[in-house]
Amino acid sequence: MKAPVRVAVTGAAGQIGYALLFRIASGEMLGKDQPVILQMLELPLDKAQAALRGVMMELEDCAFPLLAGMVGTDDPEVAFKDADYALLVGAMPRGPGMERKDLLLKNAEIFTVQGKALNKVASRNVKVLVVGNPANTNAYIAMKSAPDLPAKNFTAMLRLDHNRALSQLAIKANVAVADIKKLTVWGNHSPTMYPDYRFATVDGKSLKDTINDADWNANTFIPTVGKRGAAIIEARGLSSAASAANAAIDHMHDWALGSNGEWVTMGVPSDGSYGIPEGIIYGVPVITANGEYTRVEGLAIDDFSRVAMDKTLAELEEERSGVAHLL
Numbered sequence: 001m002k003a004p005v006r007v008a009v010t011g012a013a014g015q016i017g018y019a020l021l022f023r024i025a026s027g028e029m030l031g032k033d034q035p036v037i038l039q040m041l042e043l044p045l046d047k048a049q050a051a052l053r054g055v056m057m058e059l060e061d062c063a064f065p066l067l068a069g070m071v072g073t074d075d076p077e078v079a080f081k082d083a084d085y086a087l088l089v090g091a092m093p094r095g096p097g098m099e100r101k102d103l104l105l106k107n108a109e110i111f112t113v114q115g116k117a118l119n120k121v122a123s124r125n126v127k128v129l130v131v132g133n134p135a136n137t138n139a140y141i142a143m144k145s146a147p148d149l150p151a152k153n154f155t156a157m158l159r160l161d162h163n164r165a166l167s168q169l170a171i172k173a174n175v176a177v178a179d180i181k182k183l184t185v186w187g188n189h190s191p192t193m194y195p196d197y198r199f200a201t202v203d204g205k206s207l208k209d210t211i212n213d214a215d216w217n218a219n220t221f222i223p224t225v226g227k228r229g230a231a232i233i234e235a236r237g238l239s240s241a242a243s244a245a246n247a248a249i250d251h252m253h254d255w256a257l258g259s260n261g262e263w264v265t266m267g268v269p270s271d272g273s274y275g276i277p278e279g280i281i282y283g284v285p286v287i288t289a290n291g292e293y294t295r296v297e298g299l300a301i302d303d304f305s306r307v308a309m310d311k312t313l314a315e316l317e318e319e320r321s322g323v324a325h326l327l
C-alpha cells in the first residue's frame, strides 16, 4: 500500500465540495491504490462548520478503505499543512445575470490569504487547482501570494469548458466523446474563452473537415460552450456543481497520473508562448506525465484564432489590473 497523501479542499461544505469529496475518498482522483488524508476548510461560521461536520460524518459512514484520515478546520494553515494537493473551491458563486468577473473583488481576498498560507505550510510540491471564480485570476492571485512555491504548481480549471466542448462536438459530429482527440480551450474561464477544434481528430481524421461548418463554429459552438455556465444557472437556479466537481477530478487525476499522451486543457501560468505574456493564467493544451504538464507547442494560430485568443487575453489583463493593488 502507498503512503497516504494529503488533499486539501476549501469550501468543503458547499455544493461542489459535496460532489467532490466522496469521489476523492473513493480513489477516483488519485487512483484506487492511493490512500488520502482529507484536510477540509470552511468559513469560521457556525452554520458552515456544522455543515462541514455533517459532511465528515457522511464520509465516515462510507467507510472508504482509502480514506486514511480527515481534518475539518476554519484555519487555512491547518487545512494546507503539508498538503500535496490543494483544491481551492471555496468562494462565492455567481447568480443569474452576473458575470464571473463580477465576483472578482468579493473573492480576491480569499486567494491572497490562502496563497500566503500555502506558501507557509504546504508541501513544496503542492499541486494547486483553483475552481472558485473568476478561476484564472484567483489562481494568479494565489500564485503571486506564494512566492516560495513554484509558479507552475498553480493552475485554474478550464477542464469543465473542455468537457463541455467535447460533448457539443460529439453531438454535432455524431461521434463518441472518447474518440475525439486534440481539442483545447484557450484563455479565460469566462464567455471570452475560445474552444478550438481546428486540430481535433476522430479516428485520425480531421474533426473540423468532418463538421465543415464555420458558421456553426462561430455562431453556435463557441457561444454555447462559453455561456454554458450561465445556462446551467438559468436552468437550476444554482451554478454547476456535479459537472464542476467531475472536471476537478479529471484535472487533478490527469496532472497526477498522466493523460496517456492525450491533450487536455489546463489554465497554467504562461511561459510567453502563443503571444500570451508570461505569468498570465491562460487555458492551453497540455499533455501530462509523471506529475508534470507540458504545453503543446508550435500550433499554428490563424487570424480568427488570434482575434479570439487576444480577446480573452485582454479580459485577463483587465482582471489582473483590477487586483494589482492586492498583490
Ligand SMILES: NC(=O)c1ccc[n+]([C@@H]2O[C@H](COP(=O)([O-])OP(=O)(O)OC[C@H]3O[C@@H](n4cnc5c(N)ncnc54)[C@H](O)[C@@H]3O)[C@@H](O)[C@H]2O)c1
Binding pocket: 010, 011, 012, 013, 014, 015, 016, 017, 041, 042, 043, 048, 089, 090, 091, 092, 093, 094, 110, 130, 131, 132, 133, 134, 135, 157, 158, 160, 161, 189, 239, 240, 241, 244
Ligand atoms: N472553474 C469552474 O469551472 C467552476 C465551475 C463551477 C463553479 N465554480 C465556482 O466555484 C465556487 C464554489 O461554488 P459552489 O457552487 O460550491 O458554491 P457554494 O456557495 O455552494 O459553496 C462554497 C463554499 O465555500 C465556502 N467558503 C467561502 N469562502 C471561503 C473561504 N474563504 N474559505 C473556505 N471556505 C469558504 C462557503 O461557506 C461555502 O460552503 C464558486 O466561486 C463558483 O463560481 C467554478
Ligand SMILES: O=C(O)C[C@H](O)C(=O)O
Binding pocket: 093, 094, 100, 133, 160, 228, 229, 230, 232, 239, 240, 244
Ligand atoms: O458559470 C458559473 O458561474 C459557474 C461555473 O464557472 C460554470 O462554468 O459552470
